[in-house]
Amino acid sequence: MKRKITLKHIARELDVSISTVSKALKNSEEIGQDTKEKIQAFARLYNYRPNNIAISLKNKKTKNIGVIIPDIVHHFFTTVFRGIEQYANAKGYNVIVCVSDESFDKEVINMEMLANGSIDGFIMALAGETQLKNDYNHLKEVTEQGIPLVLFDRVTDEIHCDKVIINDEEAAYLAVKKLIASGRKKIALVTTEGYLNVSAKRTEGYYRALREHGLEVKPDLVLELPYQKEDDKKSEAFFKNRSMDAVLCVNEIFAVKSMGIVQRLGKRVPEDIAFVGFTDGILSRLSTPTLTSVDQHGELMGETAARMLIEKIENDHDQEEEESYETQIIRATLVERESTLGQV
Amino acid sequence: MKRKITLKHIARELDVSISTVSKALKNSEEIGQDTKEKIQAFARLYNYRPNNIAISLKNKKTKNIGVIIPDIVHHFFTTVFRGIEQYANAKGYNVIVCVSDESFDKEVINMEMLANGSIDGFIMALAGETQLKNDYNHLKEVTEQGIPLVLFDRVTDEIHCDKVIINDEEAAYLAVKKLIASGRKKIALVTTEGYLNVSAKRTEGYYRALREHGLEVKPDLVLELPYQKEDDKKSEAFFKNRSMDAVLCVNEIFAVKSMGIVQRLGKRVPEDIAFVGFTDGILSRLSTPTLTSVDQHGELMGETAARMLIEKIENDHDQEEEESYETQIIRATLVERESTLGQV
DNA sequence: GCCGCTTACGAAAACGGTTTCGTGTTAATA
DNA sequence: TATTAACACGAAACCGTTTTCGTAAGCGGC
Numbered sequence: 001m002k003r004k005i006t007l008k009h010i011a012r013e014l015d016v017s018i019s020t021v022s023k024a025l026k027n028s029e030e031i032g033q034d035t036k037e038k039i040q041a042f043a044r045l046y047n048y049r050p051n052n053i054a055i056s057l058k059n060k061k062t063k064n065i066g067v068i069i070p071d072i073v074h075h076f077f078t079t080v081f082r083g084i085e086q087y088a089n090a091k092g093y094n095v096i097v098c099v100s101d102e103s104f105d106k107e108v109i110n111m112e113m114l115a116n117g118s119i120d121g122f123i124m125a126l127a128g129e130t131q132l133k134n135d136y137n138h139l140k141e142v143t144e145q146g147i148p149l150v151l152f153d154r155v156t157d158e159i160h161c162d163k164v165i166i167n168d169e170e171a172a173y174l175a176v177k178k179l180i181a182s183g184r185k186k187i188a189l190v191t192t193e194g195y196l197n198v199s200a201k202r203t204e205g206y207y208r209a210l211r212e213h214g215l216e217v218k219p220d221l222v223l224e225l226p227y228q229k230e231d232d233k234k235s236e237a238f239f240k241n242r243s244m245d246a247v248l249c250v251n252e253i254f255a256v257k258s259m260g261i262v263q264r265l266g267k268r269v270p271e272d273i274a275f276v277g278f279t280d281g282i283l284s285r286l287s288t289p290t291l292t293s294v295d296q297h298g299e300l301m302g303e304t305a306a307r308m309l310i311e312k313i314e315n316d317h318d319q320e321e322e323e324s325y326e327t328q329i330i331r332a333t334l335v336e337r338e339s340t341l342g343q344v
Numbered sequence: 345m346k347r348k349i350t351l352k353h354i355a356r357e358l359d360v361s362i363s364t365v366s367k368a369l370k371n372s373e374e375i376g377q378d379t380k381e382k383i384q385a386f387a388r389l390y391n392y393r394p395n396n397i398a399i400s401l402k403n404k405k406t407k408n409i410g411v412i413i414p415d416i417v418h419h420f421f422t423t424v425f426r427g428i429e430q431y432a433n434a435k436g437y438n439v440i441v442c443v444s445d446e447s448f449d450k451e452v453i454n455m456e457m458l459a460n461g462s463i464d465g466f467i468m469a470l471a472g473e474t475q476l477k478n479d480y481n482h483l484k485e486v487t488e489q490g491i492p493l494v495l496f497d498r499v500t501d502e503i504h505c506d507k508v509i510i511n512d513e514e515a516a517y518l519a520v521k522k523l524i525a526s527g528r529k530k531i532a533l534v535t536t537e538g539y540l541n542v543s544a545k546r547t548e549g550y551y552r553a554l555r556e557h558g559l560e561v562k563p564d565l566v567l568e569l570p571y572q573k574e575d576d577k578k579s580e581a582f583f584k585n586r587s588m589d590a591v592l593c594v595n596e597i598f599a600v601k602s603m604g605i606v607q608r609l610g611k612r613v614p615e616d617i618a619f620v621g622f623t624d625g626i627l628s629r630l631s632t633p634t635l636t637s638v639d640q641h642g643e644l645m646g647e648t649a650a651r652m653l654i655e656k657i658e659n660d661h662d663q664e665e666e667e668s669y670e671t672q673i674i675r676a677t678l679v680e681r682e683s684t685l686g687q688v
Numbered sequence: 689g690c691c692g693c694t695t696a697c698g699a700a701a702a703c704g705g706t707t708t709c710g711t712g713t714t715a716a717t718a
Numbered sequence: 719t720a721t722t723a724a725c726a727c728g729a730a731a732c733c734g735t736t737t738t739c740g741t742a743a744g745c746g747g748c
Contacts, residue, residue, distance in 0.1 A: 350703095350704060350705085351704065351705065352704075352705095363708095366706060366707085394704080394705065397704080397705090398703075399706085401703090401705080402704085402705055
């Protein structure tokens with residue numbers, strides 16, 4: 001087992017000082033040509049690589065960014081992560097991921113762990129529990145220490161920092177508008193229970209579209225489901241006892257499940273009921289019928305977040321209280337497929 | 345902006361030495377009770393946290409583990425990652441993820457970046473290109489440096505290290521056996537093109553099951569698809585021109601797509617054709633009909649890999665050439681759903 | 689032979705901790 | 719009162735780099 005070689009080893013072996021080795025390997029003008037060649041050859045021979053940790057300590061830069069997301073087994077977050085990872089990697093950064101699992105405590109613990117020097121900045125989407133508690137002290141502490149932070153998707157107004165979001169309200173509005181334009185009149189909504197503000201935004205868009213087109217807003221056409229638990233009986237009862245000709249769902253899982261349920265109830269999609277989901281993932285592409293879905297452009301979101309973060313990190317030298325934060329809005333787009341085909 | 349406080353600051357402020365502060369914060373017996381209390385109070389007041397980087401440098405332990413996977417937007421890898429992350433986090437480790445994107449070069453670059461002190465050990469699944477090239481020098485270098493490595497799922501015999509795999513051959517064998525037992529006789533296989541050895545193993549199991557049950561092995565009932573690109577025409581031609589009563593697919597995407605195709609061709613699933621997939625993910629649960637699938641227990645795999653790695657990391661002190669490596673086999677299980685319902 | 693300049697390198701501090709060892713002070717003991 | 723052990727703390731090395739600054743050697747010019 002050949003252990004990692006250090007500057008000190010090289011220095012001792014070639015009978016020069018550590019500083020000389022360091023400079024020689026950086027091809028410094030200070031060092032004589034022959035000495036440089038000797039040292040470089042030796043370093044190459046023994047495959048010398050500088051120790052990242054030591055460099056981090058010296059520079060006070062880790063070239064790591066911390067990503068904290070509520071869930072990784074979830075298509076949207078996964079694509080965002082991919083965007084982050086790609087951009088970060090291209091810029092020479094590594095990514096440390098922590099999963100909060102929607103838990104406030106885990107979010108706090110993970111942030112504290114990473115904030116003590118492990119990373120140069122954070123990218124995160126808030127845990128559901130955090131949004132529910134409305135407690136953002138852990139974020140405040142981090143930003144007060146001068147650690148750059150970018151929030152995406154699940155954001156809050158309480159914290160001043162860069163943000164990347166999609167136009168949730170408008171996207172839902174446009175989706176419903178499209179349904180109305182194709183002749184649908186009784187449009188239902190399947191959303192999550194309360195606390196997630198992205199769902200709330202989408203719900204607002206749904207209401208606005210109905211109002212602006214003179215359609216009655218019927219609360220009993222709105223189904224609220226628990227966020228990640230299944231509640232098939234509730235859904236079945238909902239679809240069995242109501243009449244509707246279209247459904248907007250705040251994610252693709254709800255949409256595909258709902259389609260399955262109404263199909264089993266003997267209704268045809270899209271002929272009897274049209275469906276639109278959010279999160280244009282693999283489910284949307286492979287369901288039968290294929291699902292019309294709002295593409296949130298997760299990868300672009302991730303890339304944007306990473307770009308904003310790295311920008312902040314690398315400009316930190318002359319920041320000194322300028323404090324200007326930006327909110328980037330990614331425009332969602334509707335991907336039309338079979339589930340909304342045809343005019344009624 | 346309040347900067348992070350260090351031992352030096354505390355020492356200067358309280359007019360004691362750095363060593364005293366360090367010891368006091370560890371509640372060392374060496375330090376007098378009142379001094380300790382004073383220092384601890386001060387540290388608490390200013391929210392002192394030791395700098396992870398400095399500690400890493402001193403201990404030569406980073407408490408980070410590096411995970412390199414071919415793809416993150418892929419249900420199986422995502423669940424494995426989740427298992428890793430959970431276990432690692434519980435043990436106080438953070439996880440740095442790099443995505444190789446099936447590229448040999450990216451895999452090499454990522455490993456080299458992380459191997460220079462950033463992590464205490466690796467968990468990885470080989471990139472497709474790496475398996476194709478059959479070049480594992482980057483892995484050899486890492487293990488020769490004494491960095492613990494655990495391979496999962498996509499492994500190689502060329503490297504001696506801990507491994508976690510599933511019984512791919514047997515799982516496919518059992519799945520096909522079950523199809524045969526339910527009366528299916530003309531069983532097709534949808535697999536990936538050549539180089540992925542997990543697909544190869546599954547293919548072997550498929551063949552063995554046919555042979556052992558006296559069924560003819562027909563090469564033209566085997567469809568090879570490119571790994572991640574779509575080739576719908578090829579699939580359609582395959583299913584249109586052949587007669588079969590069951591299909592084994594090496595992943596759930598192939599399975600759900602294939603089901604869609606045969607359904608559009610007017611065949612019923614499972615009445616006319618039964619389907620079994622690999623990777624029991626969200627697609628299997630939500631497709632119509634729901635898909636019988638081989639659950640690879642990704643989370644358990646991840647947890648197992650993380651356990652093995654951390655064990656090696658933390659026992660490194662007395663290792664000195666004992667070099668015993670283990671291969672854990674996770675037993676896959678068949679989750680039966682609608683797509684294989686009924687006896688023919 | 690002296691001055692000053694360039695060249696080529698080394699010493700040392702610094703990053704932020706941990707840890708070993710040494711030492712001054714006090715109190716107990718002979 | 720002299721000896722010694724316990725106590726409480728500080729100095730310094732160390733982890734592996736980078737970087738500033740100092741300086742010895744060599745050389746040209748006078």
